[in-house]
Structures are given as structure tokens and as C-alpha cells.
């Protein structure tokens with residue numbers, strides 16, 4: 001196993017095969033531990049979901065419920081389960097599932113929805129995943145920089161995307177089941193009861209399809225004739241609800257939407273905290289408008305956190321056809337004990353999708369700008385390869401095959417962390433995300449729309465890739481920034497280049513410490529707290545460090561943004577990035593191995 005639960009014991013696993021849906025309730029009634037339901041292989045009728053709902057209502061007050069199935073099954077579970085939503089976990093498949101006509105990306109993950117019968121935060125053990133190592137340089141996949149002394153020697157906290165294990169929904173799920181038995185191996189729980197419904201009798205068709213066809217015909221999304229001649233690239237400063245109405249039907253080849261998440265962010269000129277009902281009613285209006293302007297066979301992609309994506313999904317499937325739930329592992333931060341790394345990109349086509357340009361024409365990505373030379377939009381980095389410049393250089397020189405398959409599970413694109421890549425926007429996306437999406441879903445000269453264009457990540461990448469673009473943005477400030485960056489492209493500059501910029505907006509509540517020259521290194525100060533901890537046999541407080549530490553407390557107050565940061569090294573035993581001694585030898589061995597395998601000529 002590649003995980004380790006620090007503070008628990010494994011639950012005893014009890015597996016039951018369910019063949020009649022009526023039998024589910026008898027195994028659930030009054031059960032107060034952890035129940036894991038594996039959904040039938042085929043999508044189910046509404047009657048299955050109502051039986052499920054009635055059964056789940058019988059769970060005990062302290063129970064945890066895990067439901068495992070494909071993404072498009074789980075959205076229906078979420079809309080039927082009368083419990084507290086806690087988590088959506090994406091789990092890597094062993095065997096990708098291909099669409100023969102290439103109308104969607106290969107499916108490479110399924111999901112586990114976690115609910116609780118109790119209110120409040122999810123209770124689970126502190127579970128860590130072993131560090132992974134780059135197959136070429138044998139150092140940790142992630143570069144931990146100068147903070148290694150503050151990390152755990154075993155591994156990182158688990159996140160909501162599991163890629164270190166792989167199972168198929170149709171086959172042996174024991175790795176996943178064992179992990180849940182450890183993750184929830186808490187005081188008070190004894191049993192993990194697995195109700196395996198995969199062989200349920202009378203698996204039926206997906207009844208909501210009928211309703212969906214009816215709804216789609218009422219919407220008359222297809223009624224107007226194509227009207228798309230020479231669309232002209234443009235940025236529009238205005239409210240998307242009004243501006244979308246001005247666009248002709250069937251005129252856009254790909255729409256990418258990164259809406260405000262309604263999480264109370266302080267956007268320039270827009271309130272991001274509507275009531276949840278108001279928020280989704282508002283979303284449904286612009287989704288319908290975007291669907292209208294989309295050309296038949298083309299794709300609308302919406303980015304959101306999993307819980308919000310579920311709600312979008314339930315509306316989208318009424319008017320468009322499901323293609324993919326892309327699980328984007330966007331590099332997690334340890335903000336919770338299960339790190340939130342998962343962003344969902346929902347892809348739906350207007351009617352039957354055309355074969356995806358990026359899957360039928362690999363040349364679609366050749367025009368990618370040079371801002372990120374190692375990034376090939378249609379050839380993602382294979383799992384575990386690192387992004388250290390020296391290792392990438394050596395891999396390229398040795399012609400090492402470090403690329404993997406393009407699927408609906410993405411891990412090689414990280415959120416913008418460094419200020420030198422940001423302009424003044426709270427939620428600016430990395431351009432690589434848009435390079436990939438645009439290369440998959442469009443050909444050159446086709447029209448890309450983003451009606452929440454921010455500082456222009458979508459319109460700028462479309463411009464660089466030789467596509468037409470329409471970017472709508474309500475904030476004048478962001479609109480002006482995007483305009484200026486398009487001008488940079490026209491002048492031959494890369495708007496995503498690295499640059500020292502003075503930012504006025506910051507996407508974190510913790511005040512940033514001003515860069516300064518340190519009289520004593522931060523590492524030395526943190527190691528001193530660790531020494532005091534060892535001396536006292538407990539985590540030291542600020543007062544303890546005043547009394548027993550050898551450095552003045554003023555250094556701690558001036559150099560660290562919190563006591564948590566100052567005492568980080570005392571909580572962990574520290575880690576090493578290196579697994580083997582000779583990196584160059586490993587590289588050569590890997591290259592030789594690749595040559596012998598005929599991976600490149």
C-alpha cells in the first residue's frame with residue numbers, strides 16, 4: 001500500500017453482494033459505521049435512485065456513506081442522497097476507456113462520493129501518501145525547495161484525487177476499499193460494510209434520457225440556421241447575460257467558462273456571494289445562452305469545484321450531450337487534512353459531438369507558443385516525471401520518452417503560484433490549461449468564447465493559437481488588462497512571460513510578509529523550535545521559545561506569518577528529495593531502457 005494512516009486502525013471489511021435492489025435497505029437499516037455502496041455497472045432508472053434514497057435514510061446518526069461509480073452516475077446519487085455532502089474523490093482507472101469515434105477523451109477515472117449522516121466536518125484519520133519519484137532523476141516528483149525540514153518523511157497528506165492506486169470499476173476494487181478502511185479507521189467505527197451492487201438484476205436504461213429529449217426539443221436550441229460567417233475577434237466589456245444575447249446562434253466552436261464560484265471572492269465590481277439558489281438560477285441562464293450560440297457538434301466546457309459541477313451537470317444534461325468530466329489535479333495545498341486538488345471541467349456537446357480535432361489531428365498543438373517550452377498540450381507528461389528544469393533538459397537531450405496518454409485525468413498543469421506569472425486578478429488560470437482545451441476542441445481559425453474572460457487567459461491563448469476569440473468581462477479593469485495583453489501579442493510579446501509585477505490583489509487571507517534580508521535563516525529558526533520541542537517533549541508555544549530558545553522572539557514575529565509556520569519543523573521529521581545517489585546514471589539507464597524497448601528511434 002502506498003498510504004499510511006497515522007492515528008487509526010483498519011476497519012474490518014464485510015462485503016455483501018446485492019442482486020436485488022430491494023435488499024439494499026436490510027443491510028443499511030440502523031447501521032452506524034461506514035457503508036460503501038458500489039453502484040451497478042450500468043446507469044440505473046429513477047426507481048433505483050429512489051430505493052437508494054429510502055434505504056440511506058435508514059442509516060444510523062453517526063454513519064459515513066461512500067458511493068462508488070462513474071461520474072455521471074454519482075451526480076444522480078448526490079441529487080438523491082439525503083445526507084451531508086463531504087467530498088468527491090476521483091480515482092484513477094487501471095484501464096482507460098476509449099470512445100471509438102474520438103468524440104470524447106478516454107475515460108481514466110471514476111469517483112467516490114462521501115456523505116455523512118452527522119453534521120459538521122468530515123471525521124477521518126490523518127492519512128499520508130508516499131512521495132513519488134521522477135523515473136529519470138530519482139528525486140521527488142514535486143520540488144520541495146528549501147522547506148524539506150518542515151515536511152513529513154513518509155509522504156504528503158492525501159488529496160481528493162487518487163492516482164497512486166488504480167482500479168477498474170468492473171474489476172477488483174480492493175485497493176480502494178482497503179484505503180477507505182484506513183481513512184475511516186476511527187474510534188467509534190468498527191466495520192466497513194461494502195454493498196456491491198455491480199451485478200444487480202434487471203439493470204435498466206437511464207430513464208431521465210426521455211425527459212432530457214423532451215426538454216431539449218422545448219428549448220429549440222437547434223432551430224435557427226447557422227450564422228457564423230466571419231466572426232471577428234473581440235473583447236467586450238459588459239454583463240455576459242446582456243452581451244451573449246447579441247451573439248448569433250450557432251456561431252461559436254468552443255466555449256470555455258470559468259465562472260465566479262460564489263465563494264465570496266472580492267472581484268472588481270462584482271458581488272460573489274449570492275444565495276445558492278440565486279447563484280444557480282443565474283448560472284442556468286448563461287448556460288442556456290452559451291448553448292444557443294454554440295454550433296451543433298461543438299463543446300461547452302465549464303470549470304468548477306466538484307460540488308458546484310454536480311449541479312451544473314444536472315442542468316447541462318437536460319440541454320446538451322455529456323462528453324467528459326475532466327478531473328484536473330491542480331496541485332493541492334495543505335489547507336485541509338484531505339487536500340482539495342480536484343477541479344472539474346465538464347464537457348458537453350451540442351447534439352452529437354464531432355470527432356475531437358485534437359484527437360484526430362495531433363498537429364493541432366504544433367502552433368503552441370514558446371512561453372512554456374516543455375509543455376505539449378496534446379502530449380501530457382507521463383505520471384511522476386518532475387518539472388525541474390535541469391531534469392527536463394537532460395530528458396530532452398537524451399530523447400527520453402516522458403509523455404503519456406491524453407485522457408480525462410490531468411495532473412501536469414499547476415495553478416499559478418508564482419507572482420511573476422500573475423497579473424492583477426484573484427483567479428487567473430494557467431495558460432497551459434487553455435492551450436490544451438483549445439487544441440483538443442478546435443481547429444485553427446475557429447471561434448472560442450469565454451463569457452467570464454477575466455484578464456484574458458482564454459482569449460489570449462486562443463489568439464496565440466490562431467483561433468478567433470470572443471471574451472466578455474464585466475469588470476472594466478480586467479477588461480483593460482486583457483486588451484493591453486492582446487496588444488502585447490500583436491507586438492510580438494508573450495503575455496504570459498515571467499515578470500516582476502507589483503500586485504495589488506492577493507488571493508489569500510494570510511498577509512504576505514515583505515521580502516527582507518534575514519539575519520538568521522528561517523530554516524535555522526524553525527529548527528531551533530524543533531530543538532525546544534525535543535527538549536520539552538511537546539509542541540512548544542511562543543512563550544516556551546522565549547524561555548528556552550536561543551534566538552530572540554522578535555525574529556519569529558518579523559519573519560513568519562503565523563506560529564504554525566514558525567513551528568512547522570517541530571511537527572515533522574523532515575524529508576529528503578533524493579531516492580538514489582547517481583542521478584545521471586539513472587537517466588542513462590532509463591534512456592537505454594527506452595531505446596531497448598523501442599520507445600523512440
Ligand SMILES: C[S@@+](CC[C@H](N)C(=O)[O-])C[C@H]1O[C@@H](n2cnc3c(N)ncnc32)[C@H](O)[C@@H]1O
Nearest residue numbers: 239240258260428429452454455456457473474
Ligand atoms: C473566475 S474569474 C475568471 C478568470 C479568468 N479565467 C482568467 O484567467 O483571467 C470570473 C470572472 O467573471 C467576471 N464576471 C462576473 N460576473 C460577470 C458577468 N455577469 N458578466 C461578465 N463577467 C462577469 C468577474 O469579474 C471575473 O473576472
